[in-house]
Amino acid sequence: MNSFLGYLAIGFIRLLGSISLSAAQSVGALIGKMLLARRTRSREVARVNLSLVYPDKTESERELLLRDTLIENGKAMAETGPMWGYEPTKTAAMIRQVHGEALYDELMQHDGGKLVLAPHLGNWEIINNYFAKRQHDITIMYRPAKMPTFNEWMVSRREGIGCKLVPTTRAGVMGLFSTLKQGELVGFLPDQEPRRQSGVFADFMGVSTLTPKLPHEMMKKTGAKAIYAFAKRLPDAQGFDIYFVKPDEELYSDVAEVSAASMNRGIAECIALCPEQYQWTYKRFKRQPDEQPNPYKVAKVP
Numbered sequence: 648m649n650s651f652l653g654y655l656a657i658g659f660i661r662l663l664g665s666i667s668l669s670a671a672q673s674v675g676a677l678i679g680k681m682l683l684a685r686r687t688r689s690r691e692v693a694r695v696n697l698s699l700v701y702p703d704k705t706e707s708e709r710e711l712l713l714r715d716t717l718i719e720n721g722k723a724m725a726e727t728g729p730m731w732g733y734e735p736t737k738t739a740a741m742i743r744q745v746h747g748e749a750l751y752d753e754l755m756q757h758d759g760g761k762l763v764l765a766p767h768l769g770n771w772e773i774i775n776n777y778f779a780k781r782q783h784d785i786t787i788m789y790r791p792a793k794m795p796t797f798n799e800w801m802v803s804r805r806e807g808i809g810c811k812l813v814p815t816t817r818a819g820v821m822g823l824f825s826t827l828k829q830g831e832l833v834g835f836l837p838d839q840e841p842r843r844q845s846g847v848f849a850d851f852m853g854v855s856t857l858t859p860k861l862p863h864e865m866m867k868k869t870g871a872k873a874i875y876a877f878a879k880r881l882p883d884a885q886g887f888d889i890y891f892v893k894p895d896e897e898l899y900s901d902v903a904e905v906s907a908a909s910m911n912r913g914i915a916e917c918i919a920l921c922p923e924q925y926q927w928t929y930k931r932f933k934r935q936p937d938e939q940p941n942p943y944k945v946a947k948v949p
Contacts, residue, residue: 653796663725664732668741669884671725679721683714690717691948693927699942700852715923722880723770723926730772731804738808739776743881747891750874755783760827760871764837764862764894766914767926768877771836772805773887777878778832779809786811786826787834788819810834820861827869837862838914838926840933848936849907852915857934858907866899866906873898875913879921892917 663671682689693716697709704712730738745751754761763785765771778785787805789812792798802812811826813819823833840846841859849858865871875892897909918925930943 650794650796653792653794653798653800656794656797657800660728661732663728666728667884668726668729668886671728672722672884675722675725676718677721678724679718682721683717686949688949689720689928691946692930692943693717693720695942695946695948696927696929696931699854699932702853712923713927716925716927719880719924720926720928723924726770727772730770730776731801735776735779735808738773739780741773741886742777742780742878743886743888745777745889745891747893748889750891750893751876754872754874755832757830757872759830760865760869761830761832762827762862762865762871762873763832763834763876764873764910764913765834765876766838766917767836767929768917769879769921769924770887771878773878774834774876774889775805775808775810777889783832784809784811785832785834786813786823788813788815788823788836790815790839823861823865824869827865827871833865833871835862835865837910838931839929840931843934847904847907849904849911851911851931852918854932855936855939856911856932858911860903860907862910863900863903863906867901875917877917880924890917890920 663674690713693713697712697716701709701712765774775785787810791814792801805812813822826833837859839859840857843857845861846857846859848855850856851858862873866873873894875894876890878887878889880887892913894913895909897905898913900906900909932942935941
């Protein structure tokens with residue numbers, strides 16, 4: 648059954664990869680509107696998240712942001728087709744402007760490891776095309792898909808543009824450390840909830856959030872320098888702008904909690920540039936400190 652579903656998913660993404668970016672985004676917008684129309688898990692998770700991080704907004708303001716969020720998240724899903732289906736040169740041509748490119752150039756001049764912290768904002772897949780365009784190989788940790796057939800195909804598509812993927816296993820983590828020690832480039836998604844023993848609680852947009860310790864450990868043990876990166880979706884299928892954002896010095900603190908709080912501030916700074924394009928549909932605040940209740944259970948999210 649998993650094999651059948653894997654081939655079905657591959658077929659759908661390949662279909663999306665055979666149409667224009669505008670058409671794919673229209674499909675994504677339709678998916679988002681369908682998620683909004685019913686009491687779906689995505690809608691209710693996003694509603695809880697937005698109420699937690701934007702308590703000062705009115706309910707009507709949050710509902711408008713919720714609508715835009717689901718539409719933009721739907722576009723991100725559908726854009727997987729073009730990102731994995733187009734030729735790399737065609738995808739790279741969708742990059743319009745690069746903001747903060749001097750910060751990236753400065754990072755690449757660092758003698759030690761280079762760490763790119765890329766939150767789930769906008770379209771994170773196209774950032775890999777930027778590195779390929781600059782002829783910089785990057786090693787990225789990924790969570791293997793549950794469908795082996797789909798997982799194998801996904802890895803092949805990402806590695807086809809020059810990325811090296813390592814799984815979320817002990818061996819994969821050691822691979823990241825090794826890459827950084829060699830002075831090379833590593834990409835990491837810093838806004839996924841880790842296992843309890845792999846994280847610390849730190850403020851994220853006013854919410855105590857279980858935050859991964861791995862970026863702190865990689866920087867401390869390898870001397871790596873870091874930068875934030877994301878790709879903002881432009882209106883009317885015009886393409887994407889890449890943004891590089893410099894972290895504050897507390898990111899390099901010896902104290903894991905201080906570093907994690909700094910990292911979350913950096914992520915929030917990126918989100919502020921296009922909050923509707925953030926993946927608010929993810930249960931980011933599931934584990935809470937001091938036996939506080941799971942906010943999604945309280946809200947009876949399906």
